[in-house]
Amino acid sequence: MRMRKSAASTPARSAPGVIAVFTGADMAAEKIGVLPCSWQVKNKDGTPIAEPPHPVLAISKVRHVGDPVAVLVAETKPQARDAAERIASEWEVLPALASMEAALDAGAPLVHDEVPGNLCYDWHLGDEGAVDAAFAKACKVARLELFNNPLIPNAMEPRCAVGDYDAATGDYTLWTTSQNPHVIRLLKGAFVLNVPEHTLCVFAADVGGGFGSKIYHNAEEAIVTWAAGKLKRPVKWTADRTESFRSDMPGRDHVTQAKLALDDQGRFLALRVRTLANMGAYLSSFAPCVPPYLSATLLAGVYTTPAIYAELKAVFTNTGPVDAYRGAGRPEATLLLKRLVDIAAHEMGMDRVEIRRRNFIPKDACPYQTPAALQ
Amino acid sequence: MPKVSLTVNGKPVSVEVENRTLLVEMLREQLRLTGTHVGCDTSQCGACVVHVNGASVKSCTILAVQCEGTEVLTIEGLAAPDGTLHPMQEAFREYHALQCGFCTPGMVMSAIDLVQRNPQGLSDREIREGLEGNLCRCTGYHNIVRAIAAAQVVMHGKASELPRAAE
Missing domain, CATH: 3.30.365.10 (Aldehyde oxidase/xanthine dehydrogenase, molybdopterin binding domain)
Structure with a gap:
């Protein structure tokens, strides 16, 4: 939504008990900075990610439900609540993006004017050529589409x-x-x-x-x-x-397509994963690192899968900024792998335990360098 | 500001409140009885259940001023002065009927009212239906139901001691 009239011009300041009202414009005028994102990721081509400013209080444009627009300080909480109801800026409703697919559509409205295509970054990990070669000779390919839904902590x-x-x-x-x-x-x-x-x-x-x-x-x-x-x-x-x-800040919110190549004995040959990860309306402190470094690097799990390739697009939408929640990326990778291995076992008519036994990293191979973990 | 006079956990109290003050706000913020929790703000979760004149009430859904002259019982007032737990509290402990504990005060208060309203005894299914207004986000319902089933035996005088949980 776009603010037509600033919160500062409302009668909230004169309400009983009110000590001060501050808006985003007031804070910007005092040279207050923006909330920084403290963990950077590089795009496939080595360029830095898009990091649009995250003002402490929204200035002129509100990008998600819960995006704060003003701060009201009063003597008591009831007075603050009453006065806050007088902060009634005039709004122009702009088109909103609730899903990553919609945000990536050509011609989608922009969450941030300076971020074309609402794409925060485009990242990858692993040896794509080796993965393609392994899929070409696979006896069986197991597939999974998974929506790891957002959650509110x-x-x-x-x-x-x-x-x-x-x-x-x-x-x-x-x-x-x-x-x-x-x-x-x-x-x-x-x-x-x-x-x-x-x-x-x-x-x-x-x-x-x-x-x-x-x-x-x-x-x-x-x-x-x-x-x-x-x-x-x-x-x-x-x-x-x-x-x-x-x-x-909500957690998770990944949409993933994965496929696992197997030989006729149920041994894993390669894993390919494509993920869309929602960043929400702004980059919270650690948001960009969760899908690549805390999730994609765990895609080997406890298995000897020799080739892994993961692609990841991080997307801006009009949801709350997504950040770390309980395991932060690692449960997303683990759930994906567990589901995919179960599907492979089911489709090959194998026992779920037996297929795992055939693919575990053996004890005497440790320490073991997986193709996904950072070296 | 209006003043509300009532009995809370057996003690008479008089508190100045705003007209809009909810019972749960008065209990938590003014009387500092923070055992009663707020889990949703929307009357759904039941973490804030207390007894008003013996009936279970979501304290986020009643104004403090509506409680003028009533007797309110919160989780803090359940145990005997010497610390002996109420049979329902004892049963929750014995049957490990809590995980994070956030919903527990409301669960216990709802469960006591549910049992008291049903002297004929409740089946597990009836207990589950009776708890529809209490949410456990750890999804620990199974042991909660077992605890209530055990506590009702003691509360109705059919046993002097709580049946022990299996090892």
């Missing part, structure tokens, strides 16, 4: 952050429900708030459950820290359940 305790600023020393303190306080201090200081790292202290006390959903640097952490400095008083934010459902 929904931790036991929703995310929460408290920022504080000490005017005497110029130091900031953030208490946050984080799995990753050191990296958050680094990213927030160097890329978002542009303040030296030694002036930032980050405490992660009670995390409240994470499984990855509290491992990235989220906008709220930067916002409460910055707002505490601006207002010279502590600022606290706690997601309620609904906010958690809408603003926690």
Whole structure:
């Protein structure tokens, strides 16, 4: 959606108990940076991935449900809730992309004007020639199409952050429900708030459950820290359940086509995998690394498959930004392989256990270099 | 702001609330009884079930002011003052009827009301149907049903001790 009229021009500022209202434009005017993506991937041709800016608060265009547009600080939570209802910007609804296939269609609307075709990156791994040769002589090819659906993490305790600023020393303190306080201090200081790292202290006390959903640097952490400095008083934010459902980064969301070549004895000759991985509307801290480095590199599993080739397209859509969740990529690879091996066994009339026995990496071959793992 | 006076876990309390304050917000944020959980905000999951005048109620779906003069029982008020667990709590422990534990307070409170409303005893199927308003996202229903089936025997006075779970 495009903002026709900024949130700043609304009557929210004069509502009872309101201390301040900040919009994306306000933060950009103060030279607040964008949320960085901290793990880079290269395209097949060696060029860098598309990394469109991820503003802390959306500026002019909102790209997903849960994309924050304004921050309202009030004396009490009920006052904040009431006043937030007065933030009613005028919106122009733009076409939205809910699926990766639609996003890759020629002529699809662009999530980011600067990212042609909504393609974040196009990556591959392995020896395509060797895989093609193995398929050419295979007795049997097992095929699988798998949608590893997105999920919403929904931790036991929703995310929460408290920022504080000490005017005497110029130091900031953030208490946050984080799995990753050191990296958050680094990213927030160097890329978002542009303040030296030694002036930032980050405490992660009670995390409240994470499984990855509290491992990235989220906008709220930067916002409460910055707002505490601006207002010279502590600022606290706690997601309620609904906010958690809408603003926690979802996990998974891979659409995969795979095929396994076998000989007449059920031995694996080669594996070929094509995956579309949803990045959502922006790149979250670790999003790009999950499908290639944490998933494709595990495609050998525990088997001696001699040739593996994996192709991967990471796609921008209008869903929430996807990031690590419980295993982050590794369960996606494992599920794919387990299903594919079962299909192969079923179609060859073999026992599911026996087909695995014939393909296990033998004990005396370890340490074993698989064709997919990074060397 | 209106003041609501009620009994919570046997103790009289008076709390100033907003008109819109939900019972669960009053319990968790003002009385700091955080054993009652909020799992969905939408009256679906049942993690917030408490008893109001003995009946199980989703505390995210009732206003605090509607509880004026009532007796509210939360998970914190179930065990005896000496720490002896309620038979339903004991059964959940004995039968390992929890995994992550998030839904457990609501499960226990719903289960007690369900058993109390059915003195004739419940089949496993009836227990499952009776729990339709409580979701366990660990999908640990099997042991929850076993625990409730065991607890009802003690609660209805048909046994003095909880049947032990198989080794």
